Amino acid sequence: MLKLLRIELFKIFKRPRTYIAFGAIAAIVILIQVALKYDGKSYVDLLLNNLSDSFELSDEYKNKLLNGYLICFVILNTLLIQMPLLVALIAGDSIAGEANMGTLRLSMSRPVSRTQYMTVKFLASVIYTLALLVWMAMLALFGSMLIFGTNDMVVFRSDGIEQMRHFDVLWRYFAAFGYAAVALTTVAALAFLLSVFAENSIGPIIATMSIVIVFTILSEMNIPLYDNTIKPYLFTSHMVAWKGFFYVKADAMGTTINGSIENLPAILKSLSILFIYIIIFFGTAVCVFRKKDILT
Amino acid sequence: MGDVIKVSNLTKNFGKIKAVTELSFNVRQGQVYGFLGQNGAGKSTTMRMLLTLIRPDSGDIEIFGQNLNRHRKSILRNTGAIIEKPDLYKYLSGIENLRLFATMSGARVSEKKLMEQLEQVGLAERAHSKVKTYSQGMKQRLGIATALVHDPDLVILDEPTNGLDPQGIADIRKLILHLGREKNKTLLISSHLLSEVEQVADAMLIIDKGKKLVEGKVEDLFDPSETILELRIEEGLTGLEKIKNSSLDAMIQESRNNSIFLKVHQKDVKEILETVLKMDIGLISFNTKHSLEDYFLKLTSGYSYAETSSNRTF
Numbered sequence: 378m379l380k381l382l383r384i385e386l387f388k389i390f391k392r393p394r395t396y397i398a399f400g401a402i403a404a405i406v407i408l409i410q411v412a413l414k415y416d417g418k419s420y421v422d423l424l425l426n427n428l429s430d431s432f433e434l435s436d437e438y439k440n441k442l443l444n445g446y447l448i449c450f451v452i453l454n455t456l457l458i459q460m461p462l463l464v465a466l467i468a469g470d471s472i473a474g475e476a477n478m479g480t481l482r483l484s485m486s487r488p489v490s491r492t493q494y495m496t497v498k499f500l501a502s503v504i505y506t507l508a509l510l511v512w513m514a515m516l517a518l519f520g521s522m523l524i525f526g527t528n529d530m531v532v533f534r535s536d537g538i539e540q541m542r543h544f545d546v547l548w549r550y551f552a553a554f555g556y557a558a559v560a561l562t563t564v565a566a567l568a569f570l571l572s573v574f575a576e577n578s579i580g581p582i583i584a585t586m587s588i589v590i591v592f593t594i595l596s597e598m599n600i601p602l603y604d605n606t607i608k609p610y611l612f613t614s615h616m617v618a619w620k621g622f623f624y625v626k627a628d629a630m631g632t633t634i635n636g637s638i639e640n641l642p643a644i645l646k647s648l649s650i651l652f653i654y655i656i657i658f659f660g661t662a663v664c665v666f667r668k669k670d671i672l673t
Numbered sequence: 674m675g676d677v678i679k680v681s682n683l684t685k686n687f688g689k690i691k692a693v694t695e696l697s698f699n700v701r702q703g704q705v706y707g708f709l710g711q712n713g714a715g716k717s718t719t720m721r722m723l724l725t726l727i728r729p730d731s732g733d734i735e736i737f738g739q740n741l742n743r744h745r746k747s748i749l750r751n752t753g754a755i756i757e758k759p760d761l762y763k764y765l766s767g768i769e770n771l772r773l774f775a776t777m778s779g780a781r782v783s784e785k786k787l788m789e790q791l792e793q794v795g796l797a798e799r800a801h802s803k804v805k806t807y808s809q810g811m812k813q814r815l816g817i818a819t820a821l822v823h824d825p826d827l828v829i830l831d832e833p834t835n836g837l838d839p840q841g842i843a844d845i846r847k848l849i850l851h852l853g854r855e856k857n858k859t860l861l862i863s864s865h866l867l868s869e870v871e872q873v874a875d876a877m878l879i880i881d882k883g884k885k886l887v888e889g890k891v892e893d894l895f896d897p898s899e900t901i902l903e904l905r906i907e908e909g910l911t912g913l914e915k916i917k918n919s920s921l922d923a924m925i926q927e928s929r930n931n932s933i934f935l936k937v938h939q940k941d942v943k944e945i946l947e948t949v950l951k952m953d954i955g956l957i958s959f960n961t962k963h964s965l966e967d968y969f970l971k972l973t974s975g976y977s978y979a980e981t982s983s984n985r986t987f
Contacts, residue, residue, distance in 0.1 A: 380776055387773070392764055479760025483819070486724040486756065487777040488749040671726040 378493060385501035389467065395505070398463035399512055402456065406516040409452050410524055417443040417525075420451075424533050445522035446530035446546045450623065452517040453553065460557075461564040461589045462582075463509060468502040468568035469581035472666070476673040477577040485671055495663045502565045507558055514554050532623045539625055545635045549622040556619040556648065563612050563651045564589060566658035573662045576673050589613060612654045615647035675738065677702050677827055677859040678723065683732035685718055685883075692718040693883040696732070700861055700876075705853040707874030707891075708863040715883035716863040717757055720831050723861070724754055736827065750779050753825035758835060759816020763805035767796055767815050770804060771822050780823035787822070794818045795844065809836035817845065821852075828852060829861045834869060842869070849873045901926065902935045902942060903960040904949060912954030919952065921945065 389395055413420055421439045472495075475481040484494065530546045532539040541549070567588060571581035592613035595603060608614050621644040626637035638644065678700035685693045693715040700706040710716050721727040723734060725745050734741040736748045761770045768787055775782040782790075791797045794814035804812065813836050820828060833849070834842045850873055852858040864870045870877055871891060878888040906912035908931050916922065916933060924935040924945075937945055942961060949956055 384773055384776055388762065388765075391762075391769075478762070479758065480762060482721070482724075482726050482756050483760065483774065484777060485726055486749065486752075486754045487774065488746040488779055489777055490746065668728070670728060671721070 378497065381489065381493065381497040382500055385497050386504060389501055389505055395467065398466060398509055401459075401463065402509065402513050403516060405456060405459070406452055406513070406520065409455065410448060410521060413443065413448055413451070414524060441528045442531050443525065444528040444530070444543075445518070445525040446527060446543070446550075447532075448521035448525050449518045449550065450530070450532060452513075452521070453557070453619075456513060456517070458593075460509065460513075460561055462586055464502075464506050464561050464565045465568040465582045465585040465589075467505050468565035469572050469585055470578035471498045471502055471569055472572040472662075473575040473581050474572075474578045476575070476671075479673060481673060482671050491667045492663055495659075495666050499566070499569055499659055499662075502569060503562050506561045506565050510554055510558050510561070514550070518550055518554075530623075532620075534624070539623060540633055541623070541625055542633070542635055545625075552622045553619040556622070556644070559648060559651050559655075560616040560619065563616070563654045563658070566655045566662075567612075570658045570662040570665075573666050573669065610650075612651060615650050618644050618647035621647075675702055676700065676735075677704075677737060678706075678861065679733075679735040680719075680723075681733045681735075683719065683722060683734065684730045685715075685722060685727060686730055691883050693722070693729075696880065696883065696885055698878050698885065698888055700859060702859055703853070703857045704875045705849060705860045705862065705873050707870030707877035708861055708880070709865070709867055709870055709877055710863075710880040711865050714865075714880050716865075716880065717831055718883075719880075720754070720756055720829055720861070720863060723829060724749070724752070724756065726756070750823070751825050752827045752829065753778075753820035753823065754829035754831075755816040755820050755833065756829075756831045759812055759819065761804050761812060761815060761819070764803060766801045766803055767791060767807070767818075768800040770815060771818055774819040775822040778823035778825075782822060790818045790822055791815075793821075793848070810838055810841045813837055814841070814845075817848070825858070827859045827861070831863045832865070833862060834864070846873055900937060900939050900942065900961045902937050902945065904933045904935065904954075905957045905959070906931055906933065907955030907957060912952075912956070915952050915954050916949075919948070921948070 418436070418439060421442055425439075472481070475484065485491070527543050527546075529543050530541045532541075564585065568581050568585040571584045572578070575581050592611045596608055596611050596614040621640055622638060624639040626634045626639050628634055676699045678698075680699070681697050683693055683696040684691075696715070696719060708716050708719070718727060722729050723736070723741070725741060737751065739748060741748055762773070765773070768784075768791065771787050771790060772782070775787070788797055788800060791800050794817055796811060796814055796818065799807065799811065804815065807815065813833070817830065817833060820830065830849075834845050837845060846869075849860060849862065853860050853873070853875075862870060862874065874891055876888070876890045879886045904912075904916075913928055913933055916925065921935060924937055925933060926936045927934040935945065939961075946959060949959075
């Protein structure tokens with residue numbers, strides 16, 4: 378199994394197209410960092426204006442707000458929407474791409490069980506997803522910490538702001554990246570499932586993105602009828618729950634409680650739903666593939 | 674020697690299309706077994722079923738005396754195959770592809786051994802070039818190397834000389850004979866060209882529309898010394914009558930469009946032509962055809978001897 382996994386990873390990381398996603402992430406992160414480095418104050422003003430007209434903050438405080446932690450949060454907010462496409466590029470190609478190249482029949486005429494083959498393929502897609510996230514964490518979190526330094530972190534919400542002490546932030550990022558890994562693995566599992574039905578990778582990639590976009594629109598729409606009927610069951614409704622790690626509890630005086638999370642059960646529930654989706658998508662993919670005639 | 678492959682009543686339909694129907698055949702240990710049929714006859718489908726790529730609707734397959742479904746892994750560990758064209762990872766080099774498929778076959782193959790394999794198919798010098806830079810013939814040879822990399826006892830090759838130039842075809846033929854005769858491997862080779870198979874196979878099976886037409890040892894099926902002699906004669910003359918009234922009558926297979934087809938022994942052709950010339954039948958031209966190819970075409974497509982002609986004119 379490990380040997381097979383090594384083969385799969387070797388194949389993925391030998392393909393030039395694999396590095397497109399790494400390049401795209403680097404380009405976006407660096408562009409955001411450069412823009413905020415030179416015009417970060419305007420951005421903070423914009424955020425504060427959107428929030429309320431009643432805020433009057435000193436320039437010194439605004440400069441403190443614009444630190445590595447906030448920059449990383451901004452980047453995560455932007456990038457985690459685009460990441461599914463990058464993940465689908467590889468996961469959607471994993472079976473369909475082999476079928477298209479004709480290498481699937483060559484691989485499946487080897488002494489490897491189909492379940493084993495699928496498991497290894499999926500694990501390789503998950504490892505690729507994790508590699509993307511680690512790359513993103515290095516650039517967006519550690520890169521921003523180096524460029525902008527660290528300080529207390531402020532997160533802007535529609536109904537106010539959350540403030541966390543600088544020593545209470547880093548672990549939240551690790552948790553958020555961990556959560557994002559599960560969320561993106563759900564997208565990878567969907568692309569993987571669709572890949573089993575196709576004989577070229579374009580179909581599963583487009584189909585995955587179409588599903589993600591439609592579900593995201595449904596998740597974001599404020600239609601009361603859907604709030605309790607459809608939304609709680611869409612995986613896209615739970616993909617953004619990583620933000621919950623940056624929402625903190627406050628005591629009776631309104632002071633932030635260090636190390637707290639406002640609604641941990643909600644995050645865990647979302648995490649469980651994503652895991653259920655992963656199991657369903659992957660399980661269905663294996664069942665279909667085990668019975669499939671390989672005709673390509 | 675026992676049977677390496679034992680296929681019984683194999684059937685596969687794709688919707689309303691009957692790809693393979695009640696097909697049975699046995700391949701013995703050490704045999705080079707030719708699997709013949711025109712394009713779409715069901716050869717590749719059968720081979721895919723032997724490799725578990727396609728599930729049969731019914732029938733049994735035993736390989737090395739074991740049921741294929743129940744002992745898939747152990748059987749495939751000792752089987753090497755290429756089905757249709759050998760599609761490989763174009764962005765990897767030849768040796769990387771070979772190493773990858775050796776690992777997938779559960780074999781530990783040293784770099785030296787991999788290079789030897791590539792040398793055997795004439796690709797040692799291009800071992801580190803990416804496959805996308807290979808010609809069709811080179812890809813075909815690399816495909817054969819991937820089938821042999823784990824030293825299997827059973828080798829299944831689907832149209833192995835497709836895309837090869839004459840030298841490449843001769844090399845593959847030599848390799849097949851080497852594997853069969855010297856290494857005592859069992860080989861199942863499909864082709865739509867009988868001339869290709871007859872030179873290497875000990876036994877053969879001809880199928881058409883998924884059904885068995887003929888099976889047996891090559892020498893039992895055909896006499897390679899036999900040939901078809903086509904005589905084109907002038908129109909309106911009584912040449913056919915004259916031949917019918919002569920000792921050549923028993924050799925007539927067919928007569929059509931001023932052509933008479935005689936089944937003769939290769940060694941008798943000269944003597945028969947001399948006889949024909951003496952009979953003054955108005956001979957315009959003659960042509961000899963290998964009876965084996967004609968027999969195959971006749972079996973699989975209702976071909977008649979009169980349908981092809983490339984005459985030698987006086």
